[in-house]
Amino acid sequence: MTTTTPASAPRWRALLALVAALALGFTSTPALAADEVRLLKAVSTVSSRYGQSWQDVTYTLVVKNLAYEKFVYIQQKQPDSSWVLLPAYYVGPAGNGFEVWKVTKQYQSWGTDPQPSRDLEFVARFVVGGTSYWDNNGGANYLLGRNDGPLLRTNVLVDSSFWRDNGDLDVSVDVKNLAYAKNLTVVYTTDGWATSHEAAASYVSGYTYGYAYIQSPNVQGVERWQAHLPAISGNVLLFYVRYEVNGQTYWDSNFGYNYQHIHAAP
Known part of the structure; x- marks a missing residue:
């Protein structure tokens, strides 16, 4: 017998993974990262075409492969001053036991729930083995204007x-x-x-x-x-x-x- 998986199943799996990550994050021990997680690059641009505008945001992170099960995300400040977790996805190896992870996000000005473009304030977060590691730019958080383009943490x-x-x-x-x-x-x-x-x-x-x-x-x-x-x-x-x-x-x-x-x- 052939079964059909509903189209919403991947969304549910992603949601369950995020709930698990949040639960782990709430019970984990915080620690500033030495080299466990670091921001490599962030890019924010605002495009306009045919009377519509949208903001594309990309974060690239390097994390130490401390365990197979891990949760990597960007914690980003919203226009209403609340904070949201943006889960990252695995990209590939970075050599010497490190990995590249990435977050991509688009804020659209159209549709039933238009979202305004925004200047960005954010930190990188990595939860593994009961410890939550942070890269918060030395306590200052990272700041990136909505149409600045790239922010580099390497030369x-x-x-x-x-x-x-x-x-x-x-x-x-x-x-x-x-x-x-x-x-x-x-x-x-x-x-x-x-x-x-x-x-x-x-x-x-x-x-x-x-x-x-x-x-x-x-x-x-x-x-x-x-x-x-x-x-x-x-x-x-x-x-x-x-x-x-x-x-x-x-x-x-x-x-x-x-x-x-x-x-x-x-």
Whole structure:
């Protein structure tokens, strides 16, 4: 006999998981995180199109894999000053026993229950083994304006990359504006690092994020840079980013895994 699962079942499972997380959170011991949980990046943008507007919010967190059963979320302040828990979902490994988790949220201005855009105040929370760990920005909480764009807690981080129709690859990178003079380079290979190539990135003064426009650098001191990799041979492209500023070199190698692209079909 074949049974059909109601469409609402996943919602119920998610709700039960959240209730369990809340119960665990209420009975857990609080602790400020050393490296158990940390904010990596937060992005907030407000888009407008056809008379409608909406706010897209994304939080990226890194947590230590202390146990299989864990609860990761952002605790965010609402416009009415109440606080809400936003559950995170697992993205992938971050090397050395860490994991990447993410929260995505959209606030729409239309529908039966329109939600206003809002400036963000938030903290990261991680509950595991009866202990609740917090990253609250040293007690100040994190603050992000509704259309600020990215907030970085690392010095350099790839935002996105995509193939052009002609086989070229564009790589967009966010960096902290640590000094006026800086160099940003994408290092890549198509033969598993038997050989490698470099492409210099260029500063971008402003860019679109969906239908939102973000100034660079933004009020969070984050700049957008972009590198253009010409059409290449080979099926798999691997790359990482090198950021040189103030006599220091910083790297984003996707936690040591490198970024990977399968070459677009001709």
